[in-house]
Amino acid sequence: MRQLPLCATQILYITRSASSSCNDDKLLNAFRTCLFKRLKQQEVQPGNKVSIIGSGAVGMACAVALLSKGITNDIALYDINKDLCTAESADLVHGSLFLNNCNVAKCCDIGSTRDSRVVVVTSGVRPKANEKPSEVAQKTADIIKCVMPSLVKESPKAVFIIVSNPSDVMAWVAHKISKLPYERCISTGCHLDTARFRLFIAQLLGVATSSVNAFVLGENGERSVPMWSSVTVGGVRLEQLVPKIGTSEDPMQWCKVHKDVVEAAAKVIALKGYTNWAIGHAVADVVSAIFENSNRILSLSTNAKGMCGIKDDIFLSLPCIVNKWGLFGIIRPHLSKWESNAMKKSAEQVLKAQCDIKL
Ligand SMILES: NC(=O)c1ccc[n+]([C@@H]2O[C@H](COP(=O)([O-])OP(=O)(O)OC[C@H]3O[C@@H](n4cnc5c(N)ncnc54)[C@H](O)[C@@H]3O)[C@@H](O)[C@H]2O)c1
Numbered sequence: 001m002r003q004l005p006l007c008a009t010q011i012l013y014i015t016r017s018a019s020s021s022c023n024d025d026k027l028l029n030a031f032r033t034c035l036f037k038r039l040k041q042q043e044v045q046p047g048n049k050v051s052i053i054g055s056g057a058v059g060m061a062c063a064v065a066l067l068s069k070g071i072t073n074d075i076a077l078y079d080i081n082k083d084l085c086t087a088e089s090a091d092l093v094h095g096s097l098f099l100n101n102c103n104v105a106k107c108c109d110i111g112s113t114r115d116s117r118v119v120v121v122t123s124g125v126r127p128k129a130n131e132k133p134s135e136v137a138q139k140t141a142d143i144i145k146c147v148m149p150s151l152v153k154e155s156p157k158a159v160f161i162i163v164s165n166p167s168d169v170m171a172w173v174a175h176k177i178s179k180l181p182y183e184r185c186i187s188t189g190c191h192l193d194t195a196r197f198r199l200f201i202a203q204l205l206g207v208a209t210s211s212v213n214a215f216v217l218g219e220n221g222e223r224s225v226p227m228w229s230s231v232t233v234g235g236v237r238l239e240q241l242v243p244k245i246g247t248s249e250d251p252m253q254w255c256k257v258h259k260d261v262v263e264a265a266a267k268v269i270a271l272k273g274y275t276n277w278a279i280g281h282a283v284a285d286v287v288s289a290i291f292e293n294s295n296r297i298l299s300l301s302t303n304a305k306g307m308c309g310i311k312d313d314i315f316l317s318l319p320c321i322v323n324k325w326g327l328f329g330i331i332r333p334h335l336s337k338w339e340s341n342a343m344k345k346s347a348e349q350v351l352k353a354q355c356d357i358k359l
Contacts, residue, residue: 036321036329039183044325045157048072050287051113053147054123055079055088058163061280062120063092071288073100078107116155118287123147124164126274134356140164141173141357152178159290159326162187163283167220168301168315169353176359182303183327189301189317190216192282193224196261207233215299216261217317217333218346225343226258229336247338289322298322302330308343314350
């Protein structure tokens with residue numbers, strides 16, 4: 001039996017009073033507080049300019065997804081490798097006729113990213129053979145530390161989406177360096193892991209990916225947490241059919257689906273050296289949720305302190321309400337005992353990686 005959160009007790013108290021109904025303001029406010037933590041709303045940059053930092057495989061996949069889906073027609077590319085940046089922007093802008101008359105500016109200096117509505121940070125390094133993950137993380141953190149102050153100076157009201165890996169730790173580095181408010185400094189976190197999770201379940205069941213409702217939360221990596229207790233297909237909770245779903249006691253061993261999610265990127269990297277297309281679409285989806293002021297709920301990495309029993313300032317994926325302000329709120333997940341333990345391990349993993357970074 002899961003414990004009721006404090007605000008749920010408050011709801012019970014209010015409903016005991018006469019004539020309360022679900023459109024009662026007091027009751028609704030208590031209910032919203034129970035469901036999600038609300039973040040602040042601050043002035044944001046108008047327009048639809050998206051700056052992409054890093055014109056490598058991921059940066060360009062983001063650009064192509066944003067342009068081909070018509071999410072923006074105004075992109076600025078910035079990369080320390082000026083030739084690559086010049087070539088990629090020219091190659092894309094040659095397709096302007098087919099891409100909403102798009103403008104793809106190459107930025108020889110960070111100044112050209114000025115007044116971006118969204119800044120997508122993909123600059124990083126690819127791991128060399130035998131290089132430790134902590135070494136790659138430190139090199140990437142040094143890049144984030146180097147670019148963030150100027151990016152924020154040029155676009156102080158932009159929403160920053162950190163994609164560079166390890167993305168939870170890099171979003172924390174970006175926040176520490178920039179002091180941006182949490183609602184405007186996020187990482188794609190487990191948004192792609194969630195998409196893969198929904199896809200793999202859908203493939204097994206023979207239904208559309210969009211008809212599987214599910215979330216992967218926690219660390220973006222091996223310690224991500226599949227929310228088996230809330231997976232629904234056509235309104236049916238899978239846990240009702242397989243009570244121990246996802247755990248070691250599950251006779252159907254659905255945990256293999258999550259193993260596939262965790263190993264998905266490595267399998268692609270083993271064959272082509274990197275992943276880019278799916279993350280490009282995941283980023284474009286987050287940007288569209290912002291531009292459309294959609295209030296859609298996506299699994300993004302944000303400061304998780306105070307949620308799910310987490311006591312440290314760490315970035316982890318939680319179901320986030322996304323709108324024009326960036327993050328509008330964070331859903332308070334109701335976790336099973338198994339999920340709660342897994343979240344704790346996820347948090348420990350991120351904290352350990354974070355402590356290894358020299359800021
Ligand atoms: N979050 C996710 O789910 C996810 C998925 C895939 C890849 N990634 C990460 O995205 C990042 C980029 O991957 P990639 O395959 O595009 O790598 P890449 O090597 O192809 O591109 C990285 C680019 O960053 C540029 N760069 C380096 N230092 C810079 C600086 N100081 N300023 C501007 N640009 C700089 C490089 O010149 C390079 O062009 C990596 O950290 C990767 O691990 C994250």
